[in-house]
Amino acid sequence: MPADPSPRTAPIPTSPPSTPSPQNRGSGTSAVEVRRSSRRRRTVSAYREGDRTIVLIPARMSEAEEQRWVGVMLEKLAAQESKRMLGDTELAARAEWLSEQYLGGRARPASVRWVTNQNTRWGSCTPAEGSIRLSHRLKGMPEYVVDYVLVHELAHLLVPGHGRRFWELLEAYPRTERARGYLEGVVAAGRLPHLTGAETESG
DSSP: OBSSOOSOOOOOOOOOOOOOOOEEEEETTEEEEEEEETTOSSEEEEEEETTEEEEEEETTOOHHHHHHHHHHHHHHHHHHHHHHSOOHHHHHHHHHHHHHHHSTTOOOOSEEEEESSOSSBSEEEETTTTEEEEEGGGTTSOHHHHHHHHHHHHHHHHOOSOSHHHHHHHTTSTTHHHHHHHHHHHHHHTSOOOOOEEEEEOO
16 A cells, blocks of 8 residues: 555644753664653653654653663663564464454465555555555554555455455444544654653653
8 A cells, every 4th residue: 555545634643742952862773853841750751753753751850861771771662563463373263363353364465574665655455366465664553553554455365456345344443534544644744653651760
């Protein structure tokens, strides 16, 4: 499926509220923004917002403590995200389950795997081979979004084009519109959000 699935739009989920005191610094191709809060006493939190990582710390922290906790929270987020990402085996099992749930088990792919060469499409399907490929850019997105792309490609095993019959099949998946809106928001914003977070005590 193309990265821009339809002209309709929907908002991207917003990030947690805070009283920011931003300090931006680069970290490779992504940025880390530290926000200090006088209301925080001991907790340090972090979450992804688009291509940035937001780290929330108590206002009393020294610069050295800030640097240390930024490193700690980046490691925690990376660990969380790695656990959330399905491998090819789990992805194939998920596709089989989705087919049973929403397509009567009629869509039976021969292979389902992640690929890194799809930068303008979220997923693709070759009905003649029974193969489904999902873009690695979906990794870290909400589960219902990945499920939608899987159902979309599974439906193509039954109906190759995008006619009425195809969209009737997609209606069986209850979060179709929500997932489409999410992906449209990603395209409109030109970024790939990873909506995960971490929190810990600062001492």
